[in-house]
Amino acid sequence: MSEPNHARRLGAIWLVATLIATPLVIFVLGPVLPPGNGSEQASGHVTDNTVLMAVMTPVLLLLIVYFVYALVAFRQEPGGILEGPAIRGNARVQIAWIVVTSAIVLSLAAYGTARLLEDGAGSGGGSSPVVVPAGPKLQVQVIGQQWAFTYRYPSYGGVETPHLVLPVGQMVELHVTSLDVVHSFWAYQLGVKADANPGQDNIAFVKPTELESFSVRCSELCGLWHGYMFDHGNVVSAADFKSWIAQQRVKFAPSQKLLPPYSTTYIPEPARRAG
Ligand SMILES: [Cu+2]
Numbered sequence: 001m002s003e004p005n006h007a008r009r010l011g012a013i014w015l016v017a018t019l020i021a022t023p024l025v026i027f028v029l030g031p032v033l034p035p036g037n038g039s040e041q042a043s044g045h046v047t048d049n050t051v052l053m054a055v056m057t058p059v060l061l062l063l064i065v066y067f068v069y070a071l072v073a074f075r076q077e078p079g080g081i082l083e084g085p086a087i088r089g090n091a092r093v094q095i096a097w098i099v100v101t102s103a104i105v106l107s108l109a110a111y112g113t114a115r116l117l118e119d120g121a122g123s124g125g126g127s128s129p130v131v132v133p134a135g136p137k138l139q140v141q142v143i144g145q146q147w148a149f150t151y152r153y154p155s156y157g158g159v160e161t162p163h164l165v166l167p168v169g170q171m172v173e174l175h176v177t178s179l180d181v182v183h184s185f186w187a188y189q190l191g192v193k194a195d196a197n198p199g200q201d202n203i204a205f206v207k208p209t210e211l212e213s214f215s216v217r218c219s220e221l222c223g224l225w226h227g228y229m230f231d232h233g234n235v236v237s238a239a240d241f242k243s244w245i246a247q248q249r250v251k252f253a254p255s256q257k258l259l260p261p262y263s264t265t266y267i268p269e270p271a272r273r274a275g
Helices: 005-033 041-073 091-119 238-251 270-274
Strands: 138-145 148-153 157-161 166-168 172-178 184-187 192-196 202-206 213-219 230-236
Touching: 041 091, 041 202, 091 213, 138 166, 138 184, 138 192, 157 213, 157 238, 172 184, 172 192, 192 202, 230 238
Parallel strands: 138 172, 166 230
Antiparallel strands: 138 148, 148 157, 172 202, 184 192, 184 213, 213 230
């Protein structure tokens, strides 16, 4: 019996496994990948996660298939020699390895850059983001402070609210800042994560697409009660948002008298912190 062509066998097994697994990953696993479809940005993350999973499936299968194949085909027979023949390099395998891995890494870098430039991907773009989505935007300021986020709506008199409510289908321009230490605003289902730095106006864009409740967490260790720094926000209809924001303006009118005028950043009163 002649020695089987291991490379060809391995290649065939890997190809069949890849052809079966990759569509399953894209069409079965893809739709349930995080963070769901709560906003255009979140849906974009699902797409990107699906692309990453689809690209890594053949790579992962190559490792698994080779591992199992080696366990079976290259198993040492009882009483056999202890070592296989010395291998002194294989130019074809080495060149293929370098070319394929470089192509994967560089194309993913290009893909990621292009996707980031589409709409900011729900990330903070600093005070002058490279990409600004077209059309009207609702401005909402996110203010991190030990240990809560509050929200100011400059187009509604600068009212500050303890919970985040957004209208569905409306592009929102989040201005994320902090009053004390570095926090990070993370609205999971909206696919938004942006650092909240004192003295900085960090702008992120998000367009909610579903009526839903979403979780808000601080994603940067910010002191003793960092773990307590979470809340839920809501995406509501345009009409519900109008009535909600009107209620908030009435409800928080007394406390608003004590607030500084709306600004992109704030310098906290020393008395307020020493309180
Ligand atoms: Cu925090």
